[in-house]
Amino acid sequence: MPVHRFDYHGGKAINTVTWNHSNAVIASAADDGRIVLSHSESAKLLGVLDDPETITPINSIAFTPQSDLLACGGQDGCVKIWDLRKKEITTRFRNHTAPITSVAWNGMDSHIASASESGDVILHSLVSGVAVANFNQKGSRAIK
Numbered sequence: 001m002p003v004h005r006f007d008y009h010g011g012k013a014i015n016t017v018t019w020n021h022s023n024a025v026i027a028s029a030a031d032d033g034r035i036v037l038s039h040s041e042s043a044k045l046l047g048v049l050d051d052p053e054t055i056t057p058i059n060s061i062a063f064t065p066q067s068d069l070l071a072c073g074g075q076d077g078c079v080k081i082w083d084l085r086k087k088e089i090t091t092r093f094r095n096h097t098a099p100i101t102s103v104a105w106n107g108m109d110s111h112i113a114s115a116s117e118s119g120d121v122i123l124h125s126l127v128s129g130v131a132v133a134n135f136n137q138k139g140s141r142a143i144k
Helices: none
Strands: 014-019 025-030 034-039 045-050 058-063 069-074 079-083 088-093 100-105 111-116 121-125 131-134
Touching: 025 058, 025 069, 034 058, 069 100, 069 111, 079 111
Parallel strands: 014 058, 058 100
Antiparallel strands: 014 025, 025 034, 034 045, 058 069, 069 079, 079 088, 100 111, 111 121, 121 131
């Protein structure tokens, strides 16, 4: 029997889920293009992040170590950085040509790595707002 059951995505497939640094918040993302923030102990809905530009399935999400920013990547190949205090997207990295399968922050919150179905890994700088490295190998396969 589960402790809590979360169903804030209206029955859409949930593709990823993660805890924040204090384990107080669970973020989930789904085919509906929404990121849902829920309290981990009460299952109370804390907020929903909706991209005003596009609705696209989200495949991966990651909090920064301080949980003030959240990165997501999805079917549109765009890495989006959400400011959780303002509940708005502050940065978009549009360097992938295929759907994103994974996103991860470095320990200093200054860079984010993203992987895609085309097999590339791109390192993005939050400071400069541009991609600083592409680790694509010819003939590489998707990182899932």
